[in-house]
Amino acid sequence: MARVPVKLVSWDEIVEWSRGLARKIEESSWIPDLVVAVSRGGFVPARLICDFMDINDLLAVQSQHWVEAALAAERAILKYPYIVDVKDKKILVVDDIVDTGDTLELAKTFIEREWKPSEVKTAALQWISSVAKFRPDYYYIEVKDWTWFQYPWTRLEDVSQFIMRIFREDDRVKGRSIDEAYLKDLFKEWFGVEPGQFGFYWSEALNRLVIKGFLTKEDGLYRCIKCGSR
Numbered sequence: 001m002a003r004v005p006v007k008l009v010s011w012d013e014i015v016e017w018s019r020g021l022a023r024k025i026e027e028s029s030w031i032p033d034l035v036v037a038v039s040r041g042g043f044v045p046a047r048l049i050c051d052f053m054d055i056n057d058l059l060a061v062q063s064q065h066w067v068e069a070a071l072a073a074e075r076a077i078l079k080y081p082y083i084v085d086v087k088d089k090k091i092l093v094v095d096d097i098v099d100t101g102d103t104l105e106l107a108k109t110f111i112e113r114e115w116k117p118s119e120v121k122t123a124a125l126q127w128i129s130s131v132a133k134f135r136p137d138y139y140y141i142e143v144k145d146w147t148w149f150q151y152p153w154t155r156l157e158d159v160s161q162f163i164m165r166i167f168r169e170d171d172r173v174k175g176r177s178i179d180e181a182y183l184k185d186l187f188k189e190w191f192g193v194e195p196g197q198f199g200f201y202w203s204e205a206l207n208r209l210v211i212k213g214f215l216t217k218e219d220g221l222y223r224c225i226k227c228g229s230r
């Protein structure tokens with residue numbers, strides 16, 4: 001069993017899921033005048049929904065997570081809380097996934113309170129029903145067992161973070177230099193997916209981590225500079 005269950009999501013699946021989500025909305029006979037993407041995860045699904053539902057108007061609000069030191073908990077806030085005149089409009093707020101539910105709920109509440117449109121509904125490609133405290137009005141897939149969905153628009157970011165997680169948290173690696181083959185074995189063990197499935201993103205992520213100064217590469221061995229040693 002992987003320590004962190006990861007499912008690699010393809011671009012084709014994103015198109016299929018967005019189409020399915022658009023269909024569900026249409027079947028409910030509710031047609032929005034305006035779509036609002038929750039940036040950045042909701043961008044691609046929101047744009048595809050506009051295409052499938054023939055909707056012209058697309059805006060975005062950006063959410064950000066703050067780690068509250070005293071509480072050691074993350075809190076979602078809106079980074080640019082701008083106000084627009086959308087009175088009398090029906091708004092669909094779209095995100096990729098509802099995990100804790102914080103983000104989409106925050107966006108909905110903000111839009112209702114500050115923009116005062118005639119109606120706001122929420123949609124996401126996926127809803128993790130076992131952990132979310134917010135249920136979107138529309139979703140395409142209900143997820144029961146928590147999984148990290150590796151969406152195609154965050155491949156480089158995610159692979160880089162997965163690699164750093166191994167260097168920071170795996171006792172077999174802390175303070176040591178390891179070769180790429182061993183790193184690949186650990187990656188498979190941690191996340192349940194073969195690095196080969198990520199194509200060029202794998203080497204791109206390693207290069208980026210070296211360039212950014214998180215890892216060093218000497219004689220083919222990688223070592224973390226900012227991970228502490230034992």
Ligand code: ADE
Binds near residue numbers: 099151
């Ligand atoms: N963003 C927040 N939760 C996520 C998850 N479980 N998978 C992918 N992206 C996410």
